[in-house]
Amino acid sequence: MNRAIASLAENRGIFKEARSIGRPDDLSRALCALELTPPSVILSHRGPCCLTAYSWFSAVARGAAALHPEGPSWINDIWQWGPTHWPLHWCEVAAADVADCGALACLAALAFRAAGESVLPAQLLELYDESTIANWRAMWQQDGHNPQWLFGCLAYHEAVAVVRRPKPGSNGRLDIRIWDPTNSRWLEWRANGGYGTSVAVKVCDESPQHSRLARLHRFVWGGRLVSPNRWAILAERRDVLQTALQPTTKE
Numbered sequence: 001m002n003r004a005i006a007s008l009a010e011n012r013g014i015f016k017e018a019r020s021i022g023r024p025d026d027l028s029r030a031l032c033a034l035e036l037t038p039p040s041v042i043l044s045h046r047g048p049c050c051l052t053a054y055s056w057f058s059a060v061a062r063g064a065a066a067l068h069p070e071g072p073s074w075i076n077d078i079w080q081w082g083p084t085h086w087p088l089h090w091c092e093v094a095a096a097d098v099a100d101c102g103a104l105a106c107l108a109a110l111a112f113r114a115a116g117e118s119v120l121p122a123q124l125l126e127l128y129d130e131s132t133i134a135n136w137r138a139m140w141q142q143d144g145h146n147p148q149w150l151f152g153c154l155a156y157h158e159a160v161a162v163v164r165r166p167k168p169g170s171n172g173r174l175d176i177r178i179w180d181p182t183n184s185r186w187l188e189w190r191a192n193g194g195y196g197t198s199v200a201v202k203v204c205d206e207s208p209q210h211s212r213l214a215r216l217h218r219f220v221w222g223g224r225l226v227s228p229n230r231w232a233i234l235a236e237r238r239d240v241l242q243t244a245l246q247p248t249t250k251e
């Protein structure tokens with residue numbers, strides 16, 4: 001807990017930054033709520049149920065890797081995006097037809113690892129118009145789920161950061177690509193905003209071998225520097241958010 005509080009204190013700067021962006025309340029509220037939210041993890045029951053399910057998925061992922069060099073788009077052929085009950089276990093995933101972005105990100109990460117890639121969980125805040133957010137809220141509530149991933153016009157999203165091998169002279173900077181497991185596509189950071197703009201990103205790298213290195217390396221996504229384990233605000237210009245919101249905003 002001390003570590004969590006230290007992290008909150010250290011990251012206080014992002015709340016000040018959030019105030020300079022349009023919709024400061026949504027962004028501040030989201031960052032506050034998400035500061036201590038770890039990326040989703042699929043759990044295993046003791047016993048053969050989850051071991052069998054995990055082995056099945058790993059075998060499929062290994063087989064599919066060579067057929068899908070562009071990324072594990074085959075996952076969306078098996079699981080449709082929708083609400084998931086958490087905590088989630090491997091045997092439940094294997095039997096489900098629907099998975100949320102947290103579950104899909106776990107599956108995609110495993111698939112990338114099966115293809116020999118180095119991956120880390122990525123958390124995002126994305127900007128959408130009010131009608132899209134209202135549809136998603138209704139979709140979750142209809143199923144008896146709490147749409148706690150929605151903050152005004154911002155949606156929390158989970159994805160997979162694929163880390164490229166460092167180039168000589170990269171000075172601790174590691175290029176990443178971010179795979180959106182819900183839509184099976186690479187996310188591009190666009191400075192001009194618009195539907196689905198990534199407003200903030202956090203790449204989580206808390207493995208013991210990286211904790212010491214975490215202070216030394218930075219990730220680079222779309223030309224933007226991102227420190228490990230900290231939310232980075234990407235859309236620093238007020239007009240980016242306001243332009244994106246204009247079509248449906250009544251203010």
Ligand SMILES: [Zn+2]
Nearest residue numbers: 045049050091
């Ligand atoms: Zn199980």
